[in-house]
Amino acid sequence: MAVALSPCPQLFLNSLSANIHRSIRGILHLNTSFLDSIAQKKRLSTRSRKGNGKLHGLIVVNELGGQYEDTFNDVKLEIINYFTFKAVRTVLEQLYELNPPQYIWFYSFVSNNAESKDWKRLLQILVKENQELAERVMITRLSLYGRWIKKCDHGEIYKEISEENLKLMRDRLLETIIWPFDGTSPSQDPKI
Template identity: 50%
Template sequence: MVRGICVAGSPILDSHTSPYVCLVARASSPNLRRKQVGKKLSSSFMDSRFPAKAVASKKQKRVKGFVIVNSLGGQYEDETFSDVKSQIFNLFTLTAATTVLNQLYETNPTQYRWLNDFVRINKPTNRKRFLLILQKENHELAERVMETRLHLFAKWVKNLDHDQMYKDLSDQNLELMRERLMETVKWPSDDTNT
């Protein structure tokens, strides 16, 4: 469900929690069109700005002089959340590598130094590349990191409270909107003499 639109580079949003469709006006004059393409599009739920030209190059549908762009990131109607799943796997790989490093620090200083140097060079945030290279260089430690990652994931799933997580996210959103509202409101001065 789309609750907002972005027309000719200026966002008009009625909700901070839903995706929006971006409409880029097609101008008949090349100069006018060039000015519109030069404008930046923004989203209230992302801290980045996208040039209109880059956004308009995605899958488009033309409707009476407008281009409807419906392939912006974060629209998951028919998706499997593969990007979220990938980030979760990356996080568990990083956590597993840190856990194994802490264990090795106490039990095997030589392997600790080797793995510490390896982690600094090959970032565990790219899990697939990290584990492939680790398997080639030290198969035993790679298996240990993978087993630790699986164990940590199972422990996380067991302790995950979906309702509480939803409530926490909702509360955070509400608090952020409240803080933003408080920043925009002009309070009357406290001076009673005037």
């Protein structure tokens, strides 16, 4: 099955002017007009076999992340991690001003336990070592999230993402346009 989308500069897939080919195995092969050369287009659109029978080029598989039919659990986890990070940073700033010895201990604790950026694990360890600080971080995290929810305009974020997508596609389209020659040589150009 092949679908050819129109090359008009609209948002998302229409602006990509993509040809989509679905094979029997559920693998998508994508061609786009935004490639730099015809050779790249041909390489991506054809199945090249190098003795071992494997496909080469860009392949989109249905089982990879980014297929959001059911949940956005990865996004939710990133938001929770971010607010935990902000809460830890906020508590560190408060301790720096109000309780320097506790700041030194907490700073050392965070330095030793935050290498993997697993903020849930950091809180689990913190609850065992210093429950009072852990509770302070958890309350601060909830407070920061509550303030963000009140100030966050989801419609505005959607609008910003849409406008950024459109601008990126417009800029790329302008990069790919070959402007017609107007007949003047560089020495006749008044700008030079």
